[in-house]
Amino acid sequence: MKLFYLPGACPLATHIVLKWTGQPCELIVVSRKEIKEPEFLALNPLGAVPVLKDGDFVLTQSSAILEYLAEAHPDSGLLPTEPRERANVRRWLAFCNADVHRTFALVFGTARYVDSDQARQELVDNAKAMLVNLFRVADEALQGKDWIAGQRSIADPYLYTLLRWASAKEVEIGTMQNLKAFRQRMEDDQGVQAALEEEGLSGA
Numbered sequence: 001m002k003l004f005y006l007p008g009a010c011p012l013a014t015h016i017v018l019k020w021t022g023q024p025c026e027l028i029v030v031s032r033k034e035i036k037e038p039e040f041l042a043l044n045p046l047g048a049v050p051v052l053k054d055g056d057f058v059l060t061q062s063s064a065i066l067e068y069l070a071e072a073h074p075d076s077g078l079l080p081t082e083p084r085e086r087a088n089v090r091r092w093l094a095f096c097n098a099d100v101h102r103t104f105a106l107v108f109g110t111a112r113y114v115d116s117d118q119a120r121q122e123l124v125d126n127a128k129a130m131l132v133n134l135f136r137v138a139d140e141a142l143q144g145k146d147w148i149a150g151q152r153s154i155a156d157p158y159l160y161t162l163l164r165w166a167s168a169k170e171v172e173i174g175t176m177q178n179l180k181a182f183r184q185r186m187e188d189d190q191g192v193q194a195a196l197e198e199e200g201l202s203g204a
């Protein structure tokens with residue numbers, strides 16, 4: 001199996017799940033330039049990571065990849081089989097992927113959306129305010145829980161990856177104690193530590 005990634009970007013969630021399920025995988029680091037070139041576009045026409053190659057099966061889209069890995073290792077319990085528990089994990093996966101990640105795209109890729117410096121600043125400020133509200137929802141959901149879906153799941157590494165972005169982009173979530181404890185819980189985990197080290201992110 002091969003995982004194409006940019007260090008610290010959303011494939012980190014997949015990388016952590018690979019560690020948690022113990023699936024051997026070759027990590028292939030790519031650059032922002034390479035992912036827009038024909039060789040990579042043949043794997044993912046969207047020119048984005050993650051891309052997972054399992055033999056001749058090429059899979060894109062974080063949610064699909066995370067579910068694929070969890071289903072390949074049902075004993076990991078990272079995607080429960082009981083319908084409501086499973087739906088709950090998918091709810092938080094969708095929250096991470098479709099709500100929080102998409103809003104971060106406005107912060108990271110501002111120039112794609114607006115032209116003037118003033119419009120860019122306004123877009124970043126508004127997107128960061130939206131992110132604070134989104135993270136508040138996650139913080140409240142974590143009250144009295146160790147993991148976002150109530151049990152450890154494929155949603156947790158995604159939420160963790162997004163929390164790292166929040167720090168990098170100075171999204172004001174410092175007072176959210178449940179998220180702070182969650183991040184620490186993840187960083188105490190050996191699989192998370194191994195993934196961070198392989199991406200050159202230890203201590204970052």
Ligand SMILES: N[C@@H](CCC(=O)N[C@@H](CS)C(=O)NCC(=O)O)C(=O)O
Pocket residue numbers: 006009010011035047048049050060061062063097
């Ligand atoms: N919907 C995709 C989004 C993937 C995505 O946005 N990947 C980012 C890194 S986190 C990327 O490759 N960005 C490069 C670009 O769009 O130029 C998924 O969930 O996998």
